[in-house]
Structure formats: C-alpha cells, structure tokens
Amino acid sequence: MELFKCLFSVVVVALLACDATAQNYWSMPLQEHQAPLPTQQQPTVPPAAAPLEKCQVEQGDKIQCGTPDTTAELCENLNCCFDGSHCYYGNAVTVQCTRDGQFVVVVGRDATVPKIDVESVSLLEMNDPPCTPVDFTSAFAIFQFPVTGCGTTFKDEESYVVYENHMSSSYEVGVGPRGSITRDSHFELLFQCRYSEAGVEALVMDVTGVPPPVPVAAAGLLRVQLRLGNGKCPTKGCVEENSAYSSFYSEADYPITKVLREPVYVEVNILERSDPNIILNLEHCWATSSPNPESMPQWDLLIDGCPNQDDRYLTTMVPVDGSSGLTYPTHHKRFVVKMFTFVDQSDFSPQRDTVFIHCSVEVCYPSSTYACEQSCNRQRRAVAAGRKVPSNRKALVSSGEVILTKQRI
Known part of the structure; x- marks a missing residue:
C-alpha cells in the first residue's frame, strides 16, 4: 500500500x-x-x-x-x-x-x-x-x-x-x-x-473533524465547472469565438453532436468565489471516449496549460480579459478544440464516435515570488511543474457526451 x-x-x-x-x-x-x-x-x-x-x-x-x-x-x-x-x-x-x-x-x-x-x-x-x-x-x-x-x-x-x-x-x-x-x-x-x-x-x-475527500469537482473551498459554448454570431462579420461563449449547453442538451474539425468551444471557470486576486490555471486537459477520465484511449489537448504540440490541429487558447464582460476574468479559462474521433490502435480504423473532455485545474494565489502566469516556454513549464500545490486548490472537471455525426454536405 x-x-x-x-x-x-x-x-x-x-x-x-x-x-x-x-x-x-x-x-x-x-x-x-x-x-x-x-x-x-x-x-x-x-x-x-x-x-x-x-x-x-x-x-x-x-x-x-x-x-x-x-x-x-x-x-x-x-x-x-x-x-x-x-x-x-x-x-x-x-x-x-x-x-x-x-x-x-x-x-x-x-x-x-x-x-x-x-x-x-x-x-x-x-x-x-x-x-x-x-x-x-x-x-x-x-x-x-x-x-x-x-x-x-x-x-x-x-x-x-x-x-x-x-x-x-x-x-x-x-x-x-x-x-x-x-x-x-x-x-x-x-x-x-x-x-x-x-x-x-x-x-x-x-475546521476540525472533517471526513476524507471525495472524487468530485468540489475539493474543499474549490468548486469548478466545465461547459461548452453554443453561442452564434448575430451579425455578418462578427468574431465567432467571442459569440460562442455568450451562451452554453445545459445538462439537458447532452449528448450534443459535432462533425469532424468543427470547433468545440470549452470554458472552465471557478464557481461561488468573489476574490479578484485568485487565478484559475489549467494543468492538463484531455479527451476520452468514455465518461471515465482515466479510461483509454486518451488524447491530450493541453499539457501544463499549453496546446499539445503533437496535434496537427492545435488547441487554441482564447484570451479572457476585462473586455470579456466577466466580473472576474481570472476565474475563467477558454480554449477551442477541432472535433475528432478515436481510431483503433492496430489498424487505425475509426472506432469511437463519442468524446468526453476532462481538465485538471488549480487555483493560484499570486505572490511576490510567483505571478501565476502560465508560459508555454519549456524552461518556464519545468519550473512551474516543480511547485507543490495543496489538493484543496485542485479539481478535476469533465464535459458531457459529444457525439461525432456524419459530415454535412
């Protein structure tokens, strides 16, 4: 043990x-x-x-x-x-x-x-x-x-x-x-x-005499959600990424359908916190073909908060700042994934038509020695990886089911 x-x-x-x-x-x-x-x-x-x-x-x-x-x-x-x-x-x-x-x-x-x-x-x-x-x-x-x-x-x-x-x-x-x-x-x-x-x-x-932790998204003081945007551009020429996060799929909408390479707009955000100083960081985001985040096969979307460089269609980070209209922009992270399907490892034939997205996250408190900034420079990532983060500032969240449908003609 x-x-x-x-x-x-x-x-x-x-x-x-x-x-x-x-x-x-x-x-x-x-x-x-x-x-x-x-x-x-x-x-x-x-x-x-x-x-x-x-x-x-x-x-x-x-x-x-x-x-x-x-x-x-x-x-x-x-x-x-x-x-x-x-x-x-x-x-x-x-x-x-x-x-x-x-x-x-x-x-x-x-x-x-x-x-x-x-x-x-x-x-x-x-x-x-x-x-x-x-x-x-x-x-x-x-x-x-x-x-x-x-x-x-x-x-x-x-x-x-x-x-x-x-x-x-x-x-x-x-x-x-x-x-x-x-x-x-x-x-x-x-x-x-x-x-x-x-x-x-x-x-x-x-706090005294509390029970041991349970495997859910709420860890101590931290509650986080992952949701997918479904907003549409209201006018011709508008920025699709900005409009996509104006509304989100509800639990009743799942499973949702996407075609290959269609963008999937992902947002992860902290719930029920009003401290403007804390910052949400994405540690690792990946996809599976079943709801279990530990199941196989898996595909990495973000590694140490940075797009997986082995993906031909790189995951795109969407900046979240004061112009987003959010009360606490640092409590949110957004990224865009191009829809894909899992294939068989032996002959590479398409096998899985469902995708679930998972993210492990941490809440960071800026200090004089650490600014909580995530850089995609390899050396900076190595330094950040060595930081010890208490488990009550971490969480794992997952999306609902996304089903691959036939390409529209």
Missing part, C-alpha cells in the same frame, strides 16, 4: 474581536518551577469565550498569551484562557492581529479529534523563513508573520482594509488496489485581519 500526503478541508465561520496593543502575544511554555505571577482577581470559572475543555491544558504545555500582567478581561478579548494568575493559549486554533501589522496564529494539537500533528501544519506559501513556525512544542505550533507577507492577499473595503491568508495541515492517505483511506485529522484555516479606525478584528475560519 502506497502512502502519500494530501490536504483537504471544509470550513465553518466564527468572528472574534482583538483589541490589544501588545506586540508580544506569546512566550515559551510556562514551567511549574517558575515563580508565580502576582495574584489578580479571578473568576471561579473560565470566561464564556473560553470553554472548559479548551482550557484544560497540561501545566507543562501552557504557552503564555499576552504579557505577564494580562488581565482576565484582556485575556478573554485575546480568545485565550485565564487560570487566576496568568493567560495562556487553549486547546484550539487561535488567531490574533496586532496593531503593528502582525498575524499571530497558535495551533493546538487537541484542536481536532484525533489529535493533529502540529508539525504538519504550514502556511500555503512558506518559502521564506518568516513564513515557517517561529516555535514548536509537543502540543502547539506557533506562527508570527507580517500581514503583508507569506502570501497574504489584500483587499480595500469601504471602512476597513482586509488581509487574508491560509493555513493547512497535511494528512496521510493509504492507497490500495481497490480504495484509499486516511486515519489522520486535518483542517484548513482561512483567516483575516481587518483594520479600521474603530480597531482590529480577526475573522477566523476553522
């Missing part, structure tokens, strides 16, 4: 406020032999924002939250636990935003059931040293980095500015001849810092 690492998640949302000015939000674990801190008035139970289970942290595993003189009220505002003498991080995933523009993220191993391997937690972009954990313990992983770095995206809203980043844990999958399993916990964290004149807010999306 082969083992490999994957990433996947589903998210739920919670909103918490952070109004602290301290820059040192954490320090190393509190040891039992340390001198006790000055006694402060202590409630008999943890604050409402800190459930009892969350605050049941072994003494040797406690990590100080805030400064030594942090009060119970401020500790609650930091979404931490207070035991009467000091403030500490609970068995959870805690995200904080500092006024000097820092993310502080502390991930507890007991945030999931079964316990998560905190060493498997990472930011989705961690090429630079500041993007790796600043410290590990057996129970916690601690991150602190500028809101302008490590792949953080920026949005300017009406009354505040938003910085958003992603964090994931990996999990191990066992692959057997008839199925795949995992026994590890895993999550993805999508988190924001919102800065305004009124103060600072942390918007946290946290």
